[in-house]
Amino acid sequence: MSLQPINQNNALNNHHAYVVGMxxxxxTSAAKKKFIKPTDQVAIFDPLKDYDGELAGRKVRSYPNLREFAKALYAGRKTNQGFKIAYAPDHETTEADFDKFCMVVWGAGNGKHKKPLKVICEEVAEHTNTAGKATGYHGKILRLGRKYGLHTVNMFQRGQEVSKTIIDNCQFACVMMQKADDSARYLQQKTGIPATEIVKLKKLEYILQDGKEWVKGVILW
Structure with missing residues (x-):
């Protein structure tokens, strides 16, 4: 399989996002409701099987084997049809599993494709080992993926526990309920959203930031 993206396109906008909350x-509800549409092409790192069933009204095809996941993803990218494809290993996942997932996703980038590839990265803090510069293929996607139509949605519990590359390179932030006030203050430093607003958030409530502008809302099912 090819592990290099094609058709670098500097005109593409940054659509990386993160969702942070206890x-x-x-x-996961926020990722499903705010960032994914039925017609999207979506690749999912799903270590806890949170995406079994349907996503945005479409069946998720889940693969425990990386090669089978890659085969399905690359076949899907040869079309303009929407799909939802997950890598969900049967074993307890490691940093290496996440890096291999990101390697496959990196190779699926195409700056001239009619559809971007949306990439849901669950449990990021559990599968990376640094709060500094993001490393491996995840870091490569965050820094360069925009040019190849790769849009990540990064999920984690506390901003302090993940690479600053995520927060610095994401156009969109979805801030949800925080367990501790120091987490709210940290996010204020990184986003400009007042900690006093963040600490008010309850389950399923969020603050969605686009650039420097933000609005409050609630996830409804």
Missing amino acids: SGCGK
Whole structure:
């Protein structure tokens, strides 16, 4: 399989996003409701099987084997049809599993494709080892993926526990309920959203930021 993206396109905009909030606050619900549409092409790193069933009204095809996941993803990218394809290993996942997922996704980038590839990265803090510069293929996608139509949605519980590359390189931030006030203050430093607004958030409530502008809302099912 090819592991290099094609057709670099500097005219493409940054659509990277992250969703941050304590366990049980609704991060996965936010990803499903705010960032994914039925017609999107979507690749998912799904270590906890959170995406079994349907996503945006479409069946998620889930693969425990990386090669089979890659085969399905690359076949899907040869079309202009929407799809939802997940890599969900049967074993307890590691940093290496996440890096291999990102390697496959990196190779699926195409700056001239009619559809971007949306990439849901669950449990980022559990699968990376640094709060500094993002490394490996995840870091490559965050820094360069825009040019190849790669749009990540990065999920984690606390901003302090993940690479600053994520927060610095994402156009969109979805801030949800925080367990501790220091987490709210950290996010204020990184986003400009007042900590006093962040600490008010309850389950399924969010603050969605685009650039420097932000609005509050709630996830409805």
